[in-house]
Amino acid sequence: MQFTADKLLLFGATGxxxxxxxxxxxxxxxxxxxxxxxxxxxGTARTEHDDISxxxxxxEALEKFLPEERKASVxxxxxxxxxxxxxASKPEGFAALAERVGKVVDGLAIFLSTAPSLFEPTIxxxxxxxxxxEKSRIGLEKPLGTDLETSRHINDAVAAAFPEDRIFxxxxxxxxxxxxxxxxxxxxxxxxEPVWNAAHIDHVQITVAETVGLEGRAGFYEGAGALRDMVQxxxxxxxxxxxxxxxxxxxxxxxxxxxxxxxxxxxxxxxxDSVTGQYREGAIGSQPVPGxxxxxxxxxxxxxxxxxxxxxxxxxxxxxxxxxxxxxxxPERKTEIMIQFKAIPHSIFAGQGAKTEPNxxxxxxxPRENVGLSVMAKIPGLDRGGVRLREVPLDISMPxxxxxxxxxxxxxxxxxxxxxxxxxxxxRRDEVEAQWEWIDAIRAGWAENAxxxxxxxxxxxxxxxxxxxxxRDGFSWHE
Ligand code: BG6
Numbered sequence: 001m002q003f004t005a006d007k008l009l010l011f012g013a014t015g016x017x018x019x020x021x022x023x024x025x026x027x028x029x030x031x032x033x034x035x036x037x038x039x040x041x042x043g044t045a046r047t048e049h050d051d052i053s054x055x056x057x058x059x060e061a062l063e064k065f066l067p068e069e070r071k072a073s074v075x076x077x078x079x080x081x082x083x084x085x086x087x088a089s090k091p092e093g094f095a096a097l098a099e100r101v102g103k104v105v106d107g108l109a110i111f112l113s114t115a116p117s118l119f120e121p122t123i124x125x126x127x128x129x130x131x132x133x134e135k136s137r138i139g140l141e142k143p144l145g146t147d148l149e150t151s152r153h154i155n156d157a158v159a160a161a162f163p164e165d166r167i168f169x170x171x172x173x174x175x176x177x178x179x180x181x182x183x184x185x186x187x188x189x190x191x192x193e194p195v196w197n198a199a200h201i202d203h204v205q206i207t208v209a210e211t212v213g214l215e216g217r218a219g220f221y222e223g224a225g226a227l228r229d230m231v232q233x234x235x236x237x238x239x240x241x242x243x244x245x246x247x248x249x250x251x252x253x254x255x256x257x258x259x260x261x262x263x264x265x266x267x268x269x270x271x272x273d274s275v276t277g278q279y280r281e282g283a284i285g286s287q288p289v290p291g292x293x294x295x296x297x298x299x300x301x302x303x304x305x306x307x308x309x310x311x312x313x314x315x316x317x318x319x320x321x322x323x324x325x326x327x328x329x330x331p332e333r334k335t336e337i338m339i340q341f342k343a344i345p346h347s348i349f350a351g352q353g354a355k356t357e358p359n360x361x362x363x364x365x366x367p368r369e370n371v372g373l374s375v376m377a378k379i380p381g382l383d384r385g386g387v388r389l390r391e392v393p394l395d396i397s398m399p400x401x402x403x404x405x406x407x408x409x410x411x412x413x414x415x416x417x418x419x420x421x422x423x424x425x426x427x428r429r430d431e432v433e434a435q436w437e438w439i440d441a442i443r444a445g446w447a448e449n450a451x452x453x454x455x456x457x458x459x460x461x462x463x464x465x466x467x468x469x470x471x472r473d474g475f476s477w478h479e
Contacts, residue, residue, distance in 0.1 A: 012113035013043025031073030054083035094125035175410025263434035277305035282458030
């Protein structure tokens with residue numbers, strides 16, 4: 001049902017995500033008049049607060065995490081905030097929560113960012129207290145399970161209270177402007193689509209490199225690891241956007257139908273197609289940093305790095321490897337997609353001694369937001385010793401090309417879409433399940449072959465075996 005919510009109920013309202021992302025995003029939307037003046041935000045969590053003390057709490061978070069130029073809008077924004085304490089593991093509190101939410105005129109948007117153990121009791125509580133009615137929709141923040149089975153369990157529990165068209169599964173990478181720009185690049189230009197296939201593309205690389213380590217999230221990360229924390233969701237969504245067939249429309253069904261076809265076409269990984277790693281002490285820049293085992297205080301087999309060679313078994317991508325790589329404590333923060341085209345079929349310059357390099361398309365997602373295409377060009381000169389060529393970049397920096405529009409964080413977009421009911425940038429159940437199916441098989445392979453992460457020095461690009469994984473096929477990672 002199409003409605004714009006006039007109430008937003010935020011579970012996990014005192015959590016890290018709320019402080020860093022949700023409150024700043026909502027404040028920005030409010031300041032720019034993008035949400036209705038009467039949108040009322042009710043926060044809930046176990047911590048005891050009343051409206052006043054929650055507003056103070058939110059003010060502190062905004063002081064820390066909101067850009068300076070936005071701060072003037074804080075006092076007005078705070079007036080929208082209300083708070084109701086709730087122990088979501090117990091059904092008793094939900095009636096009071098529903099009373100606090102009060103009459104919903106246009107609709108209720110619920111944002112669930114809580115510990116996985118609270119998912120089911122929360123859904124049950126919402127249902128019993130009448131908060132899951134026809135005019136409610138729910139946004140679910142990860143982690144939604146740890147494998148296909150647990151994810152199905154959660155999805156079933158949610159489905160018992162909300163139909164799929166009112167469930168908004170969040171993958172915050174889809175809220176990033178540069179990720180959405182992938183669709184514009186592929187389907188808003190005639191240039192790329194004719195060569196976007198196995199006949200012209202040699203291989204694809206997707207890198208999500210982080211410099212951060214555990215960041216105090218040991219409890220969560222130990223049970224996840226890089227494969228489930230980053231590949232299962234963000235990286236497979238990037239892969240699906242790169243590889244999908246052209247959808248017929250920019251709408252939730254058309255786009256998600258095409259993505260899920262890609263996810264279902266992922267070939268199960270072979271035994272030698274993955275490398276895992278765990279960082280040891282080293283340095284990022286010139287800053288010394290401890291190893292994962294030291295941060296954790298014990299030994300562990302959790303991978304903080306993973307590199308994979310994936311294949312998509314369909315006509316378009318037959319024989320084209322997709323190399324995926326992600327890790328913590330790598331030398332720089334960089335999310336990037338690199339499309340390496342094939343070599344030209346015949347070089348007219350070979351007799352002149354000039355070498356040509358295959359074209360590369362580089363899509364910078366963060367922190368650099370750019371689209372770069374490497375092309376061969378003639379080195380200026382009289383060519384007395386023969387024609388010489390060199391690769392030069394055609395580089396479009398997005399912030400320079402669009403100097404006017406304000407840069408928005410992913411959650412601004414996603415919260416607004418949740419409030420207004422646009423599912424295009426949210427993940428459908430069949431996508432999540434296809435993602436888990438592929439990931440579970442990788443983990444089963446690791447368990448079967450007793451694969452343990454290799455160590456790598458913090459500040460390096462992961463274990464040497466990751467380099468070998470690419471080099472075996474004659475590729476090198478784009479760095
Ligand atoms: C989260 C992961 O989903 O994404 C984190 O749980 C990771 O481990 C984060 O650091 C990366 O997000 P971004 O937007 O900083 O690239």
